[in-house]
Amino acid sequence: MLQIRKMVSEVKEEEEEAGEKVWIVAEERNDLRRWAKIGRAALAAGVLGALLSWALVCTSPTRKGTVVVKTPGINLGRKRWGIAGLGRIAYDFAVSLKANGGHLEAVAAGSLPNPGSRASDFGCRFGARHYGTYEALAADPKVDVVYVATTNQLHMDVALVFVRAGKAVLVEKPTGLDAPQALAMLREARAHGVLLATNFWNMLFPVTRWAIDVVKSNKLGEVLAARGDMGFEAVDNLHDRFLSPELGGGAMLDMGCYIVHLFVQLAAINFERKGDVARLPTRPREAYEFSRAKLRDHFEAPLRNASRPLASLDGLARVRATGHLDRRNDDPVDVEASAAVELAGTRLLLGTSLQRASPFTFDVLAAHGTLSLDSPANCPTSASAAVYRDANDARNNNTAPTPCCGQPRLADLRFASPIPSYPESLKPERYPRGMGFGYVQTAVEACLSTPNCLELPEIPAWTQLATQQIVDAIIREIHQTNDAF
């Protein structure tokens, strides 16, 4: 066994040195370790313990080998991941984790029929232990962090099973069904001293980080507005999670939340730039006043003090929205939404749908620059920005031209960061850019290696709360405008 282990690590090291991006690690090492483990358990706990261990590992593992495809910038370590909810996205997440060299320790199904055998199939495919209940996964002492990939209606309940067991949690978007759920989840995570992050995985893509850095650098000036459109024509199946009210369906909870979350982060950048915020005389009065109080403190207050309710949006955010509801249900979900949002003086024009195609775009419109994430903007691999002459600087120097066909353009910026495709042996995948889950997986692992890390810096808890509050307000308004017809 030692010899095989040495061989494997030599192969890895040699190829890493050679800068190779792809290499194959023999699976035998894991099999031998597994057998050794079973043997030790049998000695220690007797025949019963041995039988139990036998039932929880794969008796017929695939012997194809584990494909490792390193995505640039992804350095997954040895944090021990669990996955709860073994549906469509869980598969792609597991592929990305394994393919990027991460460690999937155990998985659990617990809602749909046959959880035991489904978990066994999934676990064996990825060389992970498997359970037929979420509680059993929560009790596994070898799991550090759990990815909750259930449908939306279960995000809160399932995430809390793990939080209460002291596990860190990466829960799929949206955080919960509404802002009170999101607050309950984040509060409990804080009380247990564990990380709870919503999987706004787009925030960790190098292209999104580049965009945020460009905006922060002030090259474009103050951000006045953003606009985004994301959605698709969902299969017309009332039992699927997209359209089902029981499963927490609806366009805003599915795709609209990405747009709102990115917008919230951009609005906050305006207030991080000291001395520059109040430049525009047209900015509404409350924006000036609010810049002093800081968005973060405002939304975070109920997390710091459990007796505080959710932060008020009054005087800070305005929402106007309209859309379509799927009237075939008694409790209809929004299937199409158009919304105008204002948060502390920064504006968003949002479109989302489960009934039509979308360009999957997100644009930032600033005082003297624009920035566009290329489609699909929820997992972008390229972006561009245009920097125009700062009209006020030019005016002060008496060099301001009269713009007839747009402001004079000073520079074009472009950034690209491609993602490798899935390893052939693990196809079919559902999300062609799913290897990009590696970015958020890396961020979670970095947080777990940092003492007292309770949130990802790229997806702070307050942005999860603010997003869910604005999403709630948009959904409410769509219902109100529809009821008025």
Ligand SMILES: NC(=O)C1=CN([C@@H]2O[C@H](COP(=O)(O)OP(=O)(O)OC[C@H]3O[C@@H](n4cnc5c(N)ncnc54)[C@H](OP(=O)(O)O)[C@@H]3O)[C@@H](O)[C@H]2O)C=CC1
């Ligand atoms: N970040 C991203 O890019 C993406 C995120 N998502 C998010 O991931 C989550 C899961 O999406 P997806 O994988 O497509 O969902 P699925 O429809 O494949 O269901 C996932 C799991 O939800 C649990 N579940 C509970 N009740 C039901 C029910 N009545 N019908 C179906 N499943 C149920 C099951 O868990 P069990 O196996 O334990 O029984 C099921 O396997 C959603 O919250 C979605 O928003 C989805 C796609 C992309």
Ligand SMILES: O=C1OC[C@@H](O)[C@H](O)[C@H]1O
């Ligand atoms: O997060 C998501 O991204 C991709 C979509 O297809 C999916 O419905 C959504 O949940």
